[in-house]
Amino acid sequence: MNFRSLGRSGLKVSEISYGNWLTHGSQVEEDAALACVRAALDEGITTFDTADVYAATRAESVLGRALKGQRREGLEILTKVYWPTGPGPNDRGLSRKHILESINGSLKRLQTDYVDLYQAHRYDHETPLEETMQAFADVVRQGKALYIGVSEWTAEQLHEGVKLARQLGIQLVSNQPQYSMLWRVIEAKVVPASRELGVGQVVFSPIAQGVLTGKYKPGQKPPEGSRATDQKGGSGFVQRFLRDDVLTRVQQLQPVADGAGLSLAQLAVAWVLQNPNVSSAIIGASRPEQVKENVKASGVTLSAEVLRRIEEIIGPIAERDPAKTVSPEKRP
Secondary structure, three states: OOEEEOOOOOOEEEOEEEEOOOOEOOOEOHHHHHHHHHHHHHOOOOEEEOOOOHHHHHHHHHHHHHHOOOOHHHOEEEEEEOOOOOOOOOOOOOOHHHHHHHHHHHHHHHOOOOEEEEEEOOOOOOOOHHHHHHHHHHHHHOOOEEEEEEOOOOHHHHHHHHHHHHHHOOOEEEEOOEOOOOEOOOOOOHHHHHHHHOOEEEEEOOOOOOHHHOOOOOOOOOOOOOHHHOOOOHHHHHHHHOOHHHHHHHHOOHHHHHHHOOOHHHHHHHHHHOOOOEEEEEEOOOOHHHHHHHHHHOOOOOOHHHHHHHHHHHHHHOEOOHHHOOOOOOOO
16 A cells, blocks of 8 residues: 655555445445455555545444554544534534534544544535634644545635635645546646645545446446445435446446556546545445455556546546536535
8 A cells, every 4th residue: 555645744644545435334234344444454544534424423433433443543534524414503514513513423433532634524605714714723722633624625715725724723734526537627726726735635436436447337227236226325426427428438448447457446546546636545345345456556657558548538528617616505
């Protein structure tokens, strides 16, 4: 496993991290979830990403149990706050009240005294940014988080957030966006701003919810047990890619992957890691074998010819509109 700096900070993270969105506490049973975490640890992954909203807080609890007994100093644990975790109007967003209450709940579920990175899961248009950043600063000063990050913030929001963080004497070091061969909306504005600000990307869905594995075939029903058939929330996220024009082009990547000595999934993860602004790529898994396969993308350098062929095949259908980086105008 290779390691990279998280943005311009001194924190090192495994360039492939393990995330439990749509899996722990939801798509897979706990025994399978624990097996996946053990596989991640065995393969050298030290960075684990979760959020309070995943599986209605259950994902944090499963991850806490899975990591119990591990040397805490050898792990980087990341979680997030913003989406609803209860029925009340203050059980969501980035108000001071919700942030300070949510960090305590996350620490309890994760069975740890602190998280390495606490992330704003979206931008909250209903709370003054000054209030949000002051609350994050207090979380850091209380020793409950070491660094602050965000998720799916625009370039302008990143500039504002980093400016306030510096004034408050804390480090906003990361952004967590969706990024893959098929979804490149951060490249035009977010990545240039992040390079300027010293913010690193911890990207999710590098395999486009499984589409870039090639298992979805044009003109055919999705395989049983795949993300597209998950009725607990997973199927909704993958639908945007389940078009025959997309699936046909993904199949055309197979010879490229073969020539590079990689599986399609490994090729997809390696592709996002070619971007120097990416600090880590988050992989999920419902089986330990998926973890063992995907971590082989660590340390891979794709040749200029491979990158050119990928661009020829996928470039024409890739989503690049920077306006697709957006947070809800109203709290959900």
